[in-house]
Amino acid sequence: MTERVKLLRARSLEAIERISAERAEQITRFYIENHGKHSAPIMRALAFKHLCEHKTIHIGPDELIVGERGPKPKATPTYPELTCHSLQDLRTLNDREKTAYAVSPDVLRIYEEQVIPYWTGRSLRDRVFQGLSPRWHEAYSAGIYTEFMEQRAPGHTVADGKMYRKGMRDFQRDIDEAIALLDFHADPDCYNKREQLRAMHIAAEAAIIFARRHADLATDMAAKESDPARRGELEQIAATCLRVPAEAPRDFREALQMYWFCHLGVITELNGWDAFNPGHLDHHLIPFYIRGLEDGTLTRESAKELLECWWIKFNNHPAPPKVGVTAAESGTYTDFANINIGGLTRTGEDAVNDVSYLLLEIIDEMHTLQPSTNVQVSRMTPNRFVQAAGRVIRLGYGFPSVFNADAVVEELLRQGKRIEDAREGGTSGCVETGAFGKEAYILTGYFNLVKLLELALNNGVDPRTGAQLGPATGDPRQFATFEDLFHAWQRQVRHFVDIKIAGNQIIDRMYAANAPAPFLSLLIDDCIANGRDYNDGGARYNTSYIQGVGIGSLTDSFAAIKQHVFDAKTTTISELLDALASDFDGHEKMRQVLLNKSPKYGNDDDAADDLMRACFDVFFDAVDGRPTAKGGTYHIDMLPTTCHVYFGSVTGAMPDGRKAATPLSEGISPVQGADRLGPTAVFKSAGKMDHVKTGGTLLNQKFTPQVLEGDDGIEKLTHLIRTYFRMGGHHVQFNVIDAEALHTAQQKPDEHRNLIVRVAGYSDYFVDVGRALQDEIISRTEHGAAS
């Protein structure tokens, strides 16, 4: 690491996360002045241009790659047009113990005087909530599902390689051609298309203006700079910002700056989920890297320094903070930009290259919270690369996670993508599959599969509130067979999937009508060709996901009921229901039987794993293939992020022996501590899921460092990964840490600020995650190896 990178890294780590009211103030003023003058896409594009023209520009000392979303590093803007923080929300963000954002009195004043008065009742969040049915709200409040679009715009978007071949001027030429082709006589939608295309044109211009302002600032700074070396750097920054993003990049530095301006454009325009993401960075950079080495303008070291300067920019951009309950309860600075390394080329060859190895080195050196990273492993990926990744994994930063590139391709093909688009696809956010640069694939909400068994066990009543929340699917005391109970659960699933999807359809249209994303639409095929916005089905492929949570807890609960109530008949359903109603108080013996004498998912035991498959199929059948409100299709994912903790908190005691309000199982991992036969058995159980029918599954494995000691440990890690992938597994991530270290960190957080753990598809500072989640991470089974 060079001195420059050390300085930049230290500054980024030390910078304090704070709320900046600049964006809120500028956008509010713009909306007040321009309300009613333009169509929605033009309004959004002009608002974006207004921000690009007026926001504070920042170029920090020693930087080589420039541009900030806020006025300075970690100064985080808000998006009141989507979701408007109340004064209480802002105070909560300032005061909360974990992942706080400092809020100055000025910010509070601006919010109180300008932002809140205008946006109350006008923000999309307020309007979305008004537009949804009482049934939707009831289920939402009960914790049956969450809703992604209540606070942030549709996101999870990933770039492909087009921005390295085309600049904004090229996009504008494409737009002009598309407008020229509009046939106002034949196509009734022409007006909308022209407005959308004009909006994209304006957005492209806005990005050029934004870069030019950086060029001007760099030129000014150079004139005042006394150090000739830095003066030269500033002049080079100015030249780069004049070139990109207006035109396509010509070299490695311009390529990185090009991406970064596009990134800033996307996250300034809207607060889309998971920020933006460069996708297959190694594929995109390799031509520039090779050319630079050949013509002598680049060395491996200078390329690495530039990449590391670029890397830090991600860490300067904490996630936009939430409002309401989520502002108080959840929080992470991570914004889930998840760089893909390795994988396949468009033509189906192994894509690992020199930049792939360089990126692994950078992860090791930088180990910053952001960006997230993953490696894509296909049949063709050389062991040398997987082992190099394994050596970084072993360090315990939680990066990179590991994906099965062949499974990803198969998933995308099943969803109907072209083979080339599938190979150029990958995974983003936590584990979500998508065709990079060509697809809008939206997570719409987590779905609490376990809570629905609780409803089925209570004839549709939510025991927490006593309300008849779901359909009356029968009193389980009257059920003659296990199938009766399973069928009751299935009816609950279908009922609430229907409610969730009905809500999604409304929200989809509200975003399409009110929150077009003309800048993002430039970067995603075929929004220009179709004359449609990214948020209105303009992309080549459109997918909405519903993410199932708690398959491990659900499977074990069904397995325990089947075993003890229906098969061995060692207990009656009434006794079981009484025990659950009392949270096992006075029923510890039964709880121990349920915990210790029942088949458990994660042990390669078909008695449990077959039930997992049956549960998976029910959820899949309820969701997969249904149409979205913008011409796309619904599919399922199996991932929780941290939602298994929240869903657990609203779910009572369950027949697997789990007590009320404790976390559910996460991802497709077994219930915490239920897997007792080691990692191969976990992989075997998880491998029985039909991963190809999902758009992503998340499997967490925790190892103590000694399991991975030496070359031999790395080799065996590689074997484990590749075997799981031969079984069709989608993803696996490794926490390499011992429980003792975690306990110590829990007791002395100040001494362990830098401890990064894999949470669920992403990594976070251990001391920043809530106590319940900390406890849960500690309790995940540690797989010691037999010897």
Next chain:
Amino acid sequence: MNGVVFDIKRYAIHDGPGIRTTVFFKGCPLRCSWCQNPESQDTSVEISMQPNRCIRCGACLDVCPNTTDRHPSGEPVVDRSVCTRCGACVEVCPSGARSLAGKRMSVSQLTEVVDRDELFYDESGGGVTFSGGEPLMQPEFLIACLAACKSRGHHTALDTCGYAPLDTMLAAAAQTDLFLYDLKLMDDGRHKDLVGVSNEIILENLRELDRLGARIWIRFPLIPGFNDDNENMEATADFVRSLKGPPPIHLLPYHRIGSDKYGRFAVPYTIEDIRSPTRLRVSQIAGRLAEQGLDVRIGG
């Protein structure tokens, strides 16, 4: 064909090449004073009791056909003078505090478990390892298991103390791809004292296996104060060097993992004061062996 197995561990990564499943046979002819696996010594099934998991529900007392005493603390103890090891208490114990150490298994039950990780063996060049106890204490069962595994294409390893009749050893060798052969002490007198038997047969069997071209890894458990003295190390090195190859030698540093196990079987634990060797000490010994031309590895 049945045998008694006290544990099967999947993802065993220190018992031969690749990812393996290790099958632990119950019963051992040796009584090493540092033994980590008290449950491995006796050939028959035993009741294990982990007091910290007991919830004092009394279910075991209700079903015991003999008597199970209640400890002053309220926790039922196993009265081993009357226990017939019928396992009824294990069956009803809700918390898993009581378990059976040792399970009678048929060859096909065993291969059913071994087969489960076939894909992992395939990917990693792993297979199955028979360990113990001493697998050769159940020769017919062992050889049937080895043959069944070989016929399925699994790589087979036999972790043995070497104390068995030569013809049994050779019969097993016909189905064994790799021997993990323990050497503990070269001085026969000390061997008798600390291990309970003479090492004559052990060394003789090893020479014979070597002569016949068996693939062998020597395993040397490094027990501070018992066998890590220079004299024993030199004698061991001399012996190993005299073998063809010579085979690699793996140093297995002693860890105090078994000390809490003794309580579970009410077996007195006599070696409370053995400490694990320091990393430095282990690498010194490894260095010395390597200087003598041996292929030394630390760990299995």
